[in-house]
Amino acid sequence: MSTPVTLENIRSAPKVLLHDHLDGGLRPGTVVDLAREVGYTGLPTTDAAELGAWFAAAADSGSLVRYLETFAHTVGVMQTREALVRVAAEAAEDLAADGVVYAEVRYAPELFVERGMGLDEIVEAVQEGFREGERRAAEAGRRIRIGTLLCGMRQNDRAWEIANLAVRYRDAGVVGFDIAGPEAGFPPTRNLDAFEYLRRENAHFTIHAGEAFGLPSIWEAIQHCGAERLGHGVRIMDDIEVDQDGRVRLGRLAHYVRDRRIPLEMCPTSNLQTGAASSVAEHPIGLLARLRFRVTVNTDNRLMSHCTLSSEFAALVDAFGYGWGDIQWFTVNAMKSSFLGFDERLQLINDVIKPGYAALMG
Numbered sequence: 001m002s003t004p005v006t007l008e009n010i011r012s013a014p015k016v017l018l019h020d021h022l023d024g025g026l027r028p029g030t031v032v033d034l035a036r037e038v039g040y041t042g043l044p045t046t047d048a049a050e051l052g053a054w055f056a057a058a059a060d061s062g063s064l065v066r067y068l069e070t071f072a073h074t075v076g077v078m079q080t081r082e083a084l085v086r087v088a089a090e091a092a093e094d095l096a097a098d099g100v101v102y103a104e105v106r107y108a109p110e111l112f113v114e115r116g117m118g119l120d121e122i123v124e125a126v127q128e129g130f131r132e133g134e135r136r137a138a139e140a141g142r143r144i145r146i147g148t149l150l151c152g153m154r155q156n157d158r159a160w161e162i163a164n165l166a167v168r169y170r171d172a173g174v175v176g177f178d179i180a181g182p183e184a185g186f187p188p189t190r191n192l193d194a195f196e197y198l199r200r201e202n203a204h205f206t207i208h209a210g211e212a213f214g215l216p217s218i219w220e221a222i223q224h225c226g227a228e229r230l231g232h233g234v235r236i237m238d239d240i241e242v243d244q245d246g247r248v249r250l251g252r253l254a255h256y257v258r259d260r261r262i263p264l265e266m267c268p269t270s271n272l273q274t275g276a277a278s279s280v281a282e283h284p285i286g287l288l289a290r291l292r293f294r295v296t297v298n299t300d301n302r303l304m305s306h307c308t309l310s311s312e313f314a315a316l317v318d319a320f321g322y323g324w325g326d327i328q329w330f331t332v333n334a335m336k337s338s339f340l341g342f343d344e345r346l347q348l349i350n351d352v353i354k355p356g357y358a359a360l361m362g
């Protein structure tokens with residue numbers, strides 16, 4: 001007999017997360033503790049429950065730029081080595097407790113230099129935290145593996161330097177690169193040198209594109225920069241026409257994205273908050289999944305979007321009536337699209353994901 005698809009059961013299913021920001025996933029209580037320890041005085045409240053609610057409300061602004069303003073507080077308390085180790089370890093533990101078996105967690109090292117840490121020290125602290133969190137999760141009976149993505153911030157023009165950092169740490173668990181930050185006014189080609197460098201180095205990267213800006217951003221990310229995946233990519237909908245009879249016509253770019261199986265790292269709740277979609281039921285993920293784009297489901301920022309990967313799936317189950325077969329499909333899509341080596345991806349699919357869903361489907 002098949003297990004009912006409830007939030008609690010979804011939490012027990014093996015899941016894969018490709019798009020999750022380290023500085024967007026702190027526990028509210030940890031933000032409060034760290035603010036006290038590092039002497040950060042800018043928090044709107046020092047009550048953990050109130051602070052959690054404040055982040056979710058402040059991020060719910062309808063604009064990406066305003067959503068991003070809330071990161072001043074998380075970045076503000078992550079300026080020491082100890083803070084980074086703690087935040088990274090807790091992220092691994094929290095994801096493992098939610099049933100995530102493999103996650104790619106991203107952050108921008110250049111944001112943590114305010115009190116004098118160097119870029120190498122920052123990367124090493126976060127890696128140490130992830131290993132510690134994996135170890136604690138294993139002790140609690142939850143096996144998780146974390147791969148790291150380093151982000152360059154679009155507005156800072158340090159992308160080449162961060163791309164170089166990602167390449168230097170690729171044998172220490174950094175699996176790829178990304179650019180993040182405000183999208184309008186900062187096209188991906190601004191950082192073309194970084195992407196050309198990464199391609200020469202046979203390194204992997206994804207690009208936030210098609211979130212707050214439309215098709216030109218997606219087109220540049222793929223055709224000029226060579227992105228392997230798209231962060232969000234929701235605006236690919238602008239190249240898809242659905243007529244009154246429900247007939248669907250794809251434009252050339254949408255065709256290309258689907259034909260080449262370019263993974264879309266979709267983050268439904270985050271998109272509602274930044275105004276990229278108006279409800280989960282109307283979110284393009286439903287149509288894109290039906291059209292068999294390579295869709296994956298992600299959290300973006302668990303603190304600001306007040307979500308977990310399981311709650312994102314539960315919202316999709318409510319909106320679209322998905323069952324275990326669909327959740328497995330999204331999960332296998334994510335595993336296939338990860339920046340791990342092919343043999344490791346295959347192993348997780350065959351040894352962890354498929355048996356996990358087979359058990360749930362009865």
Ligand SMILES: O=c1[nH]cnc2c1ncn2[C@@H]1O[C@H](CO)[C@@H](O)[C@H]1O
Pocket residue numbers: 021022023024064068071075106107108111151180181182208211270300301
């Ligand atoms: O959805 C998003 N779009 C663009 N940038 C984002 C998003 N979420 C977070 N960040 C940005 O990425 C940085 C590194 O983790 C964060 O500090 C935040 O500024």
Ligand SMILES: [Zn+2]
Pocket residue numbers: 019021180208231300
């Ligand atoms: Zn993001």
